Amino acid sequence: MERIIIYGSQYGSTRRYAEKLSAQTGIPAVSYKQAPNLSPMKTIIYMGGLYAGGVLGLAKTLRNYSLQDGQKLFLVTVGLADPKDSENQGNIYASLQRQLPPELLAQAKIFHLRGGIHYQKLSFGHRTMMKLLYQSLRKAPLEKQTAENRALIETYGKQVDFTDFGALEPIIGEIQSEML
Ligand SMILES: Cc1cc2nc3c(=O)[nH]c(=O)nc-3n(C[C@H](O)[C@H](O)[C@H](O)COP(=O)(O)O)c2cc1C
16 A cells, blocks of 8 residues: 655755654655655645645645545644644634645645744745744734744744654554554
């Protein structure tokens, strides 16, 4: 039975999660840029970094895809904001709805992980984007901000890493139960 982990990662947090998941499950991990053939796969695990709400590479990989009988899809997002916050979860789900057709999204098992950010390593474009966002968000008091915006304000300009490989456990559990 073929299985695949596909990741969309700009700065490495999602790739590190994907590689760890691969090491722990024996499922190969490849970048979405390799455009792997999904048809022979029994299980597809898509992991992507969150960028302004969108999941990197997700639409390109799955927007025009329909699951075949018996195929299983896992979607794993990696972002800076706390995925335990229900408002953040709602926002991530809304962005998934913008990227994937409803039938496909309804069939997917969704998980959220936390990554990190290192401002000195950001591209000029991303740094400019974050600066503009930070300047506009700063105008409202912290207690009135959403968890997403609070995370951005609190980590602005810094190097932070919330990566927690232990958070892969529930995903591994689900994958193993699919494999039985
Ligand atoms: C331009 C930009 C936009 C981002 N937008 C979001 C976002 O909407 N929600 C979020 O939780 N994190 C956001 N982040 C943080 C990234 O999701 C986080 O850095 C993640 O670990 C990146 O994954 P990667 O290292 O695999 O590329 C953003 C980061 C940048 C640079």
